[in-house]
Amino acid sequence: MEVKNEIVKSLAAGEEVFWLNPKMELLTEERAGQELSMKDIEEAEQRLARFAPLIMKCFPETKDKGGLIESVLTPIPEMQKLLNEKYHAGIKGKLILKQDSHLAIAGSIKARGGIYEVLKHTEELALAHGLITGKGDYERLASEENRRFFSEYTIQVGSTGNLGMSIGIMSAALGYQAVVHMSADAKEWKKKLLRSHGVTVIEYDSDYSEAVIHGRKLSDENPKSYFVDDENSKDLFLGYAVAAKRLEAQLKEQQITVDGEHSLFVYLPCGVGGAPGGITFGLKQLFGDNVHCFFVEPVQAPSMLLGMATGLHNEISVQDIGLTGMTHADGLAVGRPSGFVGKVMEPLLGGIFTVKDGRLYEYMRDMLETQDIFLEPSACAAFAGPAFINNKEEAGRYIAEQGLTDKMDKAVHIAWATGGSLVPQEIREAYKNTYLDVE
Ligand SMILES: *Cc1c(COP(=O)(O)O)cnc(C)c1O
Numbered sequence: 001m002e003v004k005n006e007i008v009k010s011l012a013a014g015e016e017v018f019w020l021n022p023k024m025e026l027l028t029e030e031r032a033g034q035e036l037s038m039k040d041i042e043e044a045e046q047r048l049a050r051f052a053p054l055i056m057k058c059f060p061e062t063k064d065k066g067g068l069i070e071s072v073l074t075p076i077p078e079m080q081k082l083l084n085e086k087y088h089a090g091i092k093g094k095l096i097l098k099q100d101s102h103l104a105i106a107g108s109i110k111a112r113g114g115i116y117e118v119l120k121h122t123e124e125l126a127l128a129h130g131l132i133t134g135k136g137d138y139e140r141l142a143s144e145e146n147r148r149f150f151s152e153y154t155i156q157v158g159s160t161g162n163l164g165m166s167i168g169i170m171s172a173a174l175g176y177q178a179v180v181h182m183s184a185d186a187k188e189w190k191k192k193l194l195r196s197h198g199v200t201v202i203e204y205d206s207d208y209s210e211a212v213i214h215g216r217k218l219s220d221e222n223p224k225s226y227f228v229d230d231e232n233s234k235d236l237f238l239g240y241a242v243a244a245k246r247l248e249a250q251l252k253e254q255q256i257t258v259d260g261e262h263s264l265f266v267y268l269p270c271g272v273g274g275a276p277g278g279i280t281f282g283l284k285q286l287f288g289d290n291v292h293c294f295f296v297e298p299v300q301a302p303s304m305l306l307g308m309a310t311g312l313h314n315e316i317s318v319q320d321i322g323l324t325g326m327t328h329a330d331g332l333a334v335g336r337p338s339g340f341v342g343k344v345m346e347p348l349l350g351g352i353f354t355v356k357d358g359r360l361y362e363y364m365r366d367m368l369e370t371q372d373i374f375l376e377p378s379a380c381a382a383f384a385g386p387a388f389i390n391n392k393e394e395a396g397r398y399i400a401e402q403g404l405t406d407k408m409d410k411a412v413h414i415a416w417a418t419g420g421s422l423v424p425q426e427i428r429e430a431y432k433n434t435y436l437d438v439e
Pocket of ligand 1: 108109110162163269270271275276332
């Protein structure tokens, strides 16, 4: 109780904190009764493979990856050096960037979950109406006739921006009517881009949760409409989780070992929780106790931290403790976390960092300067992980409790860059010149 109140007090004061998840468990023993398992991830992976020929046909830029939507894993030694010198990060092992910022089609991590859910829904519809047999003929879904079939159906979603882009672009490409309900945080250029794809964008003055409520209501009134429920969707979650299997192969390719001596630290920007939660779930399935996953949230929108630390999950919002929920990190501007992700994370997640908006722009400029890679502000939250891991007392306690103190020089740290490649040039220039107080 005492500890819980302490952390809530710090959050309410807008401080940058590290919260160590007291419910994390060792995974050495097989745990029964879990709702989702490795089998579900493998099914999702197989479904994406079935759709690969169709993806290649609709999005020729995915050809060189055989229709798989996957991002590269890039060592960033210059950024590591800068973090160590400028922020005294003390990162001894290796720092790597997972570039979901450059994922095909949607330019963000949402290309994983969002596109997966649209495809799963499409498969169900197509099988039920005999458009495909389920055996290697998915490409035909791109035919004029089948596109006309899909045009009688609607897919809707509530979004702060990037999920809308992922669902909207994919749905429109298959011929669906796509409707995206955008919260007030959503950037103008994302709405414009969506409209250019023929997507209907409905704008709200309110935050993300309101956009979701109205979107769901509208969708429910139409029997031929499907609503992608970011807060509760198991499909989105599993689409994200597939990233873990892809990462495993990439680590192998780069001859990076993950075992009891070589730990993997992964830092993921968190909004409603689905994307970082799905990836964490997948990674824990694969690497067990040798992977250490941490989320990062803005100081004004630490919804997952608040939900997990109080145990109230989606029954508490950041506004309830006097925070605004407003942040320049539009992808993370979520006041209330997913109802189910936090519970799934309880035994798995190491902890959560919060970070001030001003630092996101600093990290963004740092990355451009050292590695010449552009990331959007939300994605830059990932760098608070390596910057803070050796600088927060509670994070030090995590390392000690896990028996890692003497092993940190062999650790690999992954900053999960969640978005950026679609940001227009003039917006990038504006970001580069944005300076906010971090004191
Ligand atoms: C959506 C998003 C996240 C976080 O994903 P959630 O599922 O909302 O937790 C992180 N970064 C960016 C750029 C995003 O768009």
